[in-house]
Amino acid sequence: MTKQVEFVFDVGSPYSYLAYHQLSKIARAKGAEIVWTPVLLGGIFQATGNHSPIEIPAKGRYSLLDLQRWADEYGVEMTMNPNFPINTLKLMRGAVAMQMQGKDEFDRYLRAIFEAMFGKPRNMNLPTEVDTVLQEAGFDPGAFMALVSDPVVKEKIKSNTEHAVKRGVFGAPTFFVENQMFWGQDRLHFVEKELDCRSQ
């Protein structure tokens, strides 16, 4: 069995965007496979009593600087979405639905959505704008709406979220290497270290 790193994420989280751009490189370098776990960060906050940093105004202002410093350090293009926070319920149901479609669909979907969130930001609170982003990435908005309305998909994102909370998740991004949990893209060096400790 290949060693694994699990990525618990919500596309609405800017630090998840930063992690998304680093994790593939890390996984490749460490010979690890990424297990993708889409969750609803809002649901996690509600279940744990945690809050978004932006709810503390001084912390929210600082976060903008901090995100930019990390983006510069990584050499990743990042622009805070001016429409932040964005309700990601449909987008995350979409992530689950695309996972069920297959790896190629999932990869293409995630790349397009993260890019539209924090690469070259679009107003993803507008359904018409989401449709445009989907079309540009080669997806049919009508078929997408049918997929995300599937009760199995709706249930799956809910159970992913509940299961994450049960395992101690309180924010995003969160990583697991076996039973070891790491919170925040700023802990990726600990994730790398943990992967080094796993023989295969």
Added chain:
Amino acid sequence: MTKQVEFVFDVGSPYSYLAYHQLSKIARAKGAEIVWTPVLLGGIFQATGNHSPIEIPAKGRYSLLDLQRWADEYGVEMTMNPNFPINTLKLMRGAVAMQMQGKDEFDRYLRAIFEAMFGKPRNMNLPTEVDTVLQEAGFDPGAFMALVSDPVVKEKIKSNTEHAVKRGVFGAPTFFVENQMFWGQDRLHFVEKELDCRSQ
């Protein structure tokens, strides 16, 4: 003028303890001088609406792991104080008072107090235990009580805290290199980078 890094801290903050152990090394390596700014983290939380991580149970549990990972990474002896959280009002008034006494007193005081908080933890909620720690570090508890009862000292820790909030501080440890603010011991690499950008 030597370049400076300002350290905004409360001895009750375990991440401040970690920063305290790294900052002298960093300052020395970068040819920078540390400006010590004792504050009351409780006052900062109150003024900004921020909270201690331990108020979110899942975050509190994770923090214990995270602190240990950093301590291991730095090779710093650290044990979470079983009496945490500790009311640090008198201890932080003490830090201000010792700063007024002189550099040697301040250094010796801070070393002893941080050690008693998170090195080899003592119950610093007990005034008798604080007295013992002070005596062991060569301070007279009676003289200390007189110092921390001085209205000038009381006012100074209050104004330090208010001034920090005005500059955008919402947690501890916080660092400033000129007008650039960095929050968290996990941002010390950004502090190093910023010091590198300052010519002198």
